Amino acid sequence: MGQIRRSRLRLALTPLAFATMVFSAAAQDRTTQDTSSANDEASTLDAVIVTVERREQDLQKYAGTAQAISGDDARALGINNELRNIQAVVPGLSMSNQEGNLEIFIRGVGSANNTELGDPGAAPHINGAYIARPRGLGGMFYDIERVEINKGPQGTLRGRNALAGSLNIVTKRPDLEQFGGYVQLEAGNRDHQAGEFAINLPLGGWAALRLAGYSVEKDSSFRNAGDPRLDPAGIQDEKGGRVSFLYQPDDKLSVFAMADMGKEGGTGYPGANIWTATCSSADPETCPDSPGLSPDDLDLRNVVYRGAQGTLDSTNWGAMANVSYDFGPIVAEYNTSYRDVDYRQTNAASEGILWPGRDLSARGPGNPDGFDYDNFSTQYWETLSQSTTHELRLSSAGDGRFQWTGGAFHFNEDQQVGYLSLTDKGTWFSGTEFTMPKVNGRSTALFADGTFEVNDRTRLKAGVRRTREAKSRYGIGGNWALGLPGVGGDFATRLGTEGFAPAFMQRPNFDVTGLTSQADMARFLLEGILQHGQRDTIAEQIGAVPGGGDFGCVDRPDIGGDTIDCPYQPWVQVNSIPSQQFGESRFQFNDWRTGVEFDLTDDHMLYATVSTGHKSGGFNDSFDVDVIPETFSPESIKAYEIGSKMSHRWFGRPGTFNVSAFYYDYTDQVFQDLTVISLNQDGEPAGYSLVNRNIGRSAIYGIEAESVTRFGAGFMLHINALALDSEIKEGTVGDARSQNYGAGGVTSLIDLTGNELPLASRFTGNVRLQHFSELPFGSLDWQLLASYRSAYYLTQYNNRDVVYVDEAQDFVRQETAAEAGFPDRQRGEVTLNAGIGITSLDGRWRYELYGSNLLDNDVSQKAIVGSRLNIRFLNDARAYGMRVRYQF
Template identity: 60%
Template sequence: MDNRSSRLSVAIVAALLAGTAAAQEIAPAQAAAVPPSAAEARAAQQRATDLDSVIVTVERRAQSLQKYAGTAQALSQDDLRGLGINNELRQMQVAVPGLSIANQEGATEVFIRGVGSSNNTELGDPGAAPHINGAYIPRPRGLGGMFFDLERVEINKGPQGTLRGRNALAGTLNIVTKKPELGGEFSGYVQAEAGNRDQKGYETALNFPLGDYAALRLSGYHIEKEAGFKNVGLWGHLKPAGLQDDSAGRLSFLYEPDEKLQVFAMLDVGRELGTGYPGAGVFRAAQAGFEPDDIDMRAVVYRGVQGKVDNKLWGFQGQVRYDFGAVNLEYSGSYRDVDYFQINAAADGNSWPGRDLRERPPGEPASWGGVDYDNFGTNYLQARSQSQTHELRLSSDDDARFRWTTGGFYFHEKQQVGFISLTDKGAFYSGTEFTMPDVDGRSWAVYGDGTFDVNERFRVKGGLRYTEERKSRDGIGGNWTMGFGGDGGVFQTRLGTEGFMPALLDRPSFDVTGLTSNADLARFLLQGILRAGARDTMQQQLAGIVDGTRPNGTCIDRPDIGGNAANCPADGQHSFIALGVPAAQHGSSAFEFTDWRIGAEYDLSERNLLYATVSTGHKAGGFNDSFDVNAIPETYKPEKLTALEIGSKNSFQFLGRPASFNVSGFYYDYEDQVFQDLSVIAFNPDGEASGFALVNRNVGKSELYGVEAEGRFRFGAGFTLDLNALYLQTKIKRGVVADVRSQDFGNGGITSQIDLSGNELPLSSKITFNARLQQAFDVPGGSFDWQILAAYRSAFYLTQYNNRPVTFLRDTAGTVDRIEDSATAGFPDRQDGFTQINAGAGYTTSNGAWRFELWGANLTNKDVSQKALVGSGVNTRFLNDARSYGLRVRWNF
């Protein structure tokens, strides 16, 4: 650790001791405070009870949040609903400092304290592990559809490798659903809501007691909402990205015949429909001299194909627990099935002041001021996953002096993934396809963890977990190459027009061995189309090659395919053809690693806890696309994070009312960090690089440290104030990679390198501060409550490039052509600091039967970039949800 880190460590320890001392001193100082009124006393007592009863299961045991020796937050269903965080997972980050959530192509990306993963391919894994009722979710698609009829959502910060295991590098997000209620009468609720952007929806839950020991709970929800984006182009029939039409249902069963046995089972189903997930292409606006803050990033020029998403998912999980007295036995298992399909909402970037949005006449160059609306180039994604987890766990009684847990974990996932990126009107390049009908991933682990009471106040703890991981994949990957010559030029290929549908996983064959003749290549390309578009030319151009009637294909000369500079030869065939198909992809990897943790806890009093822990976490490794070159490593290792955390948790009396103040300091050592790089996979006859591929490499190492503090204070008249602050420093210590911003496809794809050392990790604000003020009080006929949340985040970078200049190369020898600042090159990379406001208010009748709520999220309608996807000519921002507000009515019975 350098001097700065050492100074920080001293400051952290001082803050912990000061916080604990202050907490201890406040209680007696306030003993003589003016006593609250009877009503205030009852409200304070209730809130004190609520505080002590906030339960988390971070350590695989139910325990009070104030007794957990670590940093975690728990948000109840009421918290989420009151702040407008309802079926919108991305808004969770407003209430949780250090949490960043984005959605790219339906995949939820969770970062905690700057650590996470943006790899959404079939080989990628999340860096912060999502769970539902403690069951691991490998493909976090459709998680927003789980946000109904909940008990709480737990966010656990820091590596959880020992007890949570797989891919809990940054921490975990655990969605805990509402369990059936035993021993009562038939009960439930019905809720309806309406809001801006034509939002309408409902939520319901019905609880069916089955005698005194069993119960069923049936719940469901539906929501429709217009997009926060808008189409400012001429093709007004295209709906913008972000439109929602989501439904889900859940059936839960609970059986508890006595204090020893508990059986829980849950079946859930869901479906997401809409127009795809929002992206704002700011590359061309930046080149025109406009920063993202200078334009309306929700104003997008849509063209070509209509965006669409259809995500079908279902799952089943079960848990059986039995208390043998000194030992508890638990089995839990889950199965999840995800079937995701998306047509990307095709766009010509964003609008900016002075941009010409007229339709570009056929034949005019792309640099002409207008927009080529008749361009159907876009992306199609089909992603399926069938996963199962099984865990058998033994644990001691919660009251034992040595509390231990041990168990075994098994995970198996089968995936089938199809992806194709089409270039309509392409010449020599018409798209890229990666279709993998067989992807297999497995993981086995055994673990043990324990806490020993040295005496009544001092405890030590430790844990160990051993894991083996295996992955394999078979399929195809590479470019669709189609070059058709004519007299005086080259003809383009129209591909993807109205009605087009790729075959993807419905291909009749994935065997590319022995495809040498043009007829074989043409046949394989045609097998990639399930249904041709109304104005496609590819099938006509290739049909004669396949059946042998026209060995050079059928020449088609139409103004809309850009063939104005070429003429068809007299025989109606092309003067030459050049065809290429994706190559076979076969990959596998196998790794083993060990996670551990050690720690100590000391109770200064019943209400004051000091703790220190050192723990590790891993994110699974994998393998790269296979090419017949030595420059690409076959596999990449798992990432590893080692974390030191020192903290203090304190409950005390403030102004005669219950309060709490917690503070922790942490230091992370992030090793074997994976960055994406580019490697040469092909050379032209002159020996110059002519083909590149993205490669995952363990070339990074980073350091993170910071301080996090939270406090809850209660005042008279029913007021409660929650404060939460995070100071975070991140620094990449090592990492030299290809700068994909500089890739020049017009010059063989040559790319410069960039040294990332000294840069900050993406999505890591230095300062995050949340303040939440609530009040509840009696009114005639019932009670009224309101709350407001103000969340501030300081500026952060969206990629690892950190606004560094872009170096463009003239040749593969590394000769520099020019150096441009990132904004001029089209890659502004900084999200300025911002404050977001959420608020809610509600009235509940005295008998609790009716509840009326007003809520608002992102009330100032602040546009915030939550991640960026950059590449050659690409700078796509994924934004937060636009302002939303509305009214809910809930009937409890």
């Protein structure tokens, strides 16, 4: 099948190239024959200036595939304050949000590893400064000039983790000459209320300040079908501010500095586990009450909340500076930035989603089998990150035949990370904790890049980058395991009830070596609790053990009632505590690019490039204090691209038509695999865990085309489309869906060869129609965006059957992905956005109506799949509203 798909794509290239040449010839012929009339309403097409090659240039002169979305267009289409909605405008771009981490995939390449050891696969930036932890990135999306999306590996130019490409948010800079600004108020559905402002203050013609800020409050698109006392996840409460300074006393010196801060509150980022609704396993113990429904037949936003209230408290602030000086033959530029992330979230706890016929009657004296809303099992997150970047660049000045740049880059990040997953009223298990007080990542690189003009029409390009990276981590990670059964029934410990707070970085000690006695382990678990919940029992149950006392038995109605009788069994115990975690990795690698540009005419450029990119490697968790953690190498892509960029005039109407074809060789691809972490008395595997390993290789082919045409009567038409073919060439891994805890956690092996990459639709495209007209009292403009994305898989498993095995890897049973509760195919959908605005005659007042996702499609943008987990993270639901903007 893969060979057939490649043949079709190669065959498509020939007519496409021929069509491009015919299009070019026709456009040149019409340009020769036609002359512009004096009253031509559309005589020019504005140049789109971008910085994708680390310098300002016309996008039509860039030998590669990139897009730029202006702040005005994004706002008009309802994309403001929802940065991930920009994917509707950019074919091949996929963005989702998990626990505040904005995950960016471009053409099927990215990363979903959000741990402290993970890195983005598409590099996010603000004003060119690299952002290591893309938490709260949407909070920077105000008072912006544009968003640039560069497609394809950018290892030489953008450097760190630009494997798939890069996304750069460019904010509005201060204006040296004109005082002004705006105030904007906004209201919409879901009780949306927002405000935004900016003030530009010139300082004597050689310096200027710009102040900007915003505030947003908005109800969730999820609905609570469970405990009515709880608010659903996804309620927004955001605010932020920014101050920018520009100093340009002459043509030689330029100093730009910016500081910003964003604050996020609300109820946290939402996800919904649909496994209980989709599973229909033949094993009655696996999912006895599940109806086996398709995700397409479910309302994925009706979530059964219970227990803990979801909360979010995140502060993200930073500062950056750019200083450049023109020495004549050489321009020197220094860039530096600092970012500080303080992110804390308590997940909104739920029991999956509501399906037709599901009985949610509350448990009570007359209904002992009812639904247990008094269950506080949930997860707690804390991420503290402080990162700095420094870059020194030297480049050629003037317009000589050889344009070059070179320099050095250094990045450092220190993190303190906490994660605690609690099981309230659980059996033989109470939680998992990973707390890392010391996590460090460093990257240093030297780079050089140049373009040589062979003649008036031909230019050669080349660049190279040498990178050294290092990571290290110290802390604890593993299970809180308790066994406290009473003589009459099961164990139950209340943990995480109202008021509970984990200690995380406030633990007095992170050294667990040698802690093997019951007293030591009990003390260490209690030290992980900063504040006990109001109805927690763990202090009563194990609080006396650290001092040599006995386990305390608690018999309360809310932890079992008549099913548990004190005293405990004589063999009660603290089974385990988190283990010591220490790891480090070091890697060196080269990135390079080479290419040629040829001007067929003054308005038509052909190009061919070969470029590479890497995503940082790392190491896995420690499972034995005496064994060095297994490392995984950086992923890499070598990309080949040919393209055509052409400006044209058809019947006197200007436009552009760009087309490119590309092939990616994706190697050292990281997949999760299975490893043995413990043996039984006979030396046979008894415990398993998932680890990251370089066991994949994929191929990606594609054709992308973009057309912009300005017509008469104020109309402009944008068409953008991408055809993509991705195929995993090799990769046999442990199938996390099949984990069998009754057999120590063993999984079966699955060969992914022939599967498509996750989030890689075969076709994405959009059509955007804009119109502008003058009115007696001002002007009217509107735009309509229709986007289509074909079906795609959410995981690498591609709906393949699930095979269950025992400890010896002997077959137990086989089920379809749907029967096992893991359907992972998202059907194709159309997204419709629209906006209309009226501007007053003096340009001061503007009134807008906007709508995004007007068809209100529910689209899964990410899935976490594992044993009894199929958690979906959705797009933003339908949003519409109005805004008033006063410009001064």
